[in-house]
Amino acid sequence: MPPDSRNYRDWLAYSDDDWESALILAEAHRRNARWLFQQAAEKALKAVLVARGQEVPHIHDLPRLLALVQRDLPADSKEVGAAVRLGRGATAARYPADLPELTSSDIADLKEAAETLRSFAAALATAP
Secondary structure (H helix, E strand, O other): OOOOOOOHHHHHHHHHHHHHHHHHHOOHHHHHHHHHHHHHHHHHHHHHHHHHHOOOOOOHHHHHHHHHHOOOOOOOHHHHHHHHHOOOOOOHHHHOOOOOOOOOHHHHOOOOOOOOHHHHHHHHHHHO
């Protein structure tokens, strides 16, 4: 059966695919891993919206998506911090630009940020 954009499980499965691809690329192709970590988090957040029957906006802005998912998060929460860190430079990294090269430490931080948002979103998407 083809994926259904109205099924939150399909969004989570796509998030898993992006996550696994990012892990594979994390050392050899850091720019691509950055994008895939961001995409994994984005799709997980969108899964929550689908699970709630809300419209899924066609945006890549993680802080904005997070606000749609959970409006009352404090600005200093780990989820907001993760969304900001992942969003910074992720879309710009798709094109040649004067972005600094990513280090192993940068990738570890992005991985942690994506994991934070994916766990948060998965818990909300599957909550009764």
